[in-house]
Amino acid sequence: EVQLQQSGAELVRPGTSVKLSCKVSGDTITAYYMHFVKQRPGQGLEWIGRIDPEDDSTKYAEKFKNKATLTADTSSNTAYLKLSSLTSEDTATYFCTTGTVAGNWFAYWGQGTLVTVSS
Amino acid sequence: DIQMTQSPSSMSASLGDTVTITCLASQDIGNYLSWYQQKPGKSPKLMIYGATNLEDGVPSRFSGSRSGSDYSLTINSLGYDDEGIYHCHQYYEYPLTFGSGTKLEIK
Numbered sequence: 001e002v003q004l005q006q007s008g009a010e011l012v013r014p015g016t017s018v019k020l021s022c023k024v025s026g027d028t029i030t031a032y033y034m035h036f037v038k039q040r041p042g043q044g045l046e047w048i049g050r051i052d053p054e055d056d057s058t059k060y061a062e063k064f065k066n067k068a069t070l071t072a073d074t075s076s077n078t079a080y081l082k083l084s085s086l087t088s089e090d091t092a093t094y095f096c097t098t099g100t101v102a103g104n105w106f107a108y109w110g111q112g113t114l115v116t117v118s119s
Numbered sequence: 120d121i122q123m124t125q126s127p128s129s130m131s132a133s134l135g136d137t138v139t140i141t142c143l144a145s146q147d148i149g150n151y152l153s154w155y156q157q158k159p160g161k162s163p164k165l166m167i168y169g170a171t172n173l174e175d176g177v178p179s180r181f182s183g184s185r186s187g188s189d190y191s192l193t194i195n196s197l198g199y200d201d202e203g204i205y206h207c208h209q210y211y212e213y214p215l216t217f218g219s220g221t222k223l224e225i226k
Contacts, residue, residue, distance in 0.1 A: 035215070045155075045163065045206055047215040061214040062120075095162055104210035105153040105168035112162055 002026040004096055004110035011116045017084040020113045022096030024077045029053045032098040034072060034079035035106065040092045050099065051079060086117045121145055121209050125218030133226045136197045140221045142207035144188045151211035154183060154192045157220075158203045166205075167192060199225050 007021040022034065035050040049060035053072035060068060067090070069082040083090055093114050097106040122145035132138045142152070150170040155163035165174045167183035170190055180195045194201055202225045207218040 044220045045208070045217040047217065050215075059213050097163075099210070103151065103168065104215060105165060106155070106163070106208070107165050107168075107174070109162035109164075 002098070002108045004098070004108055006094075006096060006110035006113045009114040009116070011118065012086055014087055014117055014119055016086055017082060018086065018115060019080055019082045020094055020096075020115070022079045022081070022110050024079070024098075028074075029072060029077045029079065030074055032100055032108075033104060034070070035097050035099055035104070036068070036070065036079075036081045037095045037097060037106075038092045039095065039112075045095075048081070048094075050104070053079065083115070086115075088117050090115060091117045120214055121148060121212065121216050123207055123209055123216055123218040125207055125221055127221060128219065129222040129224070131224040131226050132197055134197055134199070137193065137195045138197060138223065139194075140192045140205050140207075140223075142190045142218045144190065144209060147188065148209045148211035150185060151209055152183075152185070152190045153208045153210065155206045155208065156201075156203050157206065163206060194223075197225060201225060 003025045005023045010018050012018045030053050033050045036048040038046040048064045051058045051070040058070050072079045093112040095112045096110040098108045124143040152170045154167040157163040170185045171183045182193050184191045205221045
């Protein structure tokens with residue numbers, strides 16, 4: 001059974017950065033495109049971007065191109081999302097999820113990481 | 120970017136009812152459409168992919184359909200466990216986009 005385990009909640013100061021992790025178990029991370037999705041409190045889902053751990057190629061939504069950086073470590077089966085220059089607008093739960101070459105529907109999800117930006 | 124217009128934003132229905140949630144795509148997305156159920160404080164759960172394919176383990180009371188650029192999720196014989204927020208999602212092209220969500224309450 002494929003499982004995605006995300007890192008714990010973060011309380012961070014405005015203007016700083018934070019790096020979230022998403023560890024895949026039950027399969028090799030290279031079998032998937034790893035996507036990250038943002039959900040602000042009481043709001044809908046917003047796609048941030050995806051990384052192909054096979055070749056580290058990435059795609060981002062335009063609004064996240066200067067905000068988010070996706071990386072992956074195949075040796076630890078882990079994907080990472082780094083968020084920079086944090087503001088209150090970045091306060092949200094961030095989910096990692098999987099897509100495949102067959103199609104980017106999201107079969108597996110992490111439990112989410114709550115990031116709170118506050119001074 | 121492809122816009123997904125989802126309706127209604129919220130709805131209330133009774134046990135045993137049949138409900139339909141729709142998403143209208145701003146351009147052709149073929150069958151590259153999936154549906155998710157999300158409960159409070161939880162991750163979304165895949166229900167339908169490829170517009171009409173039921174994910175393994177999802178009750179057959181759930182079904183997806185397509186008519187042109189209109190996509191529908193239908194839930195038959197509503198139960199209390201069906202309460203939650205439902206999201207549509209297009210994966211035809213980048214950037215991937217979601218509908219705004221439909222909150223379903225069971226009376």
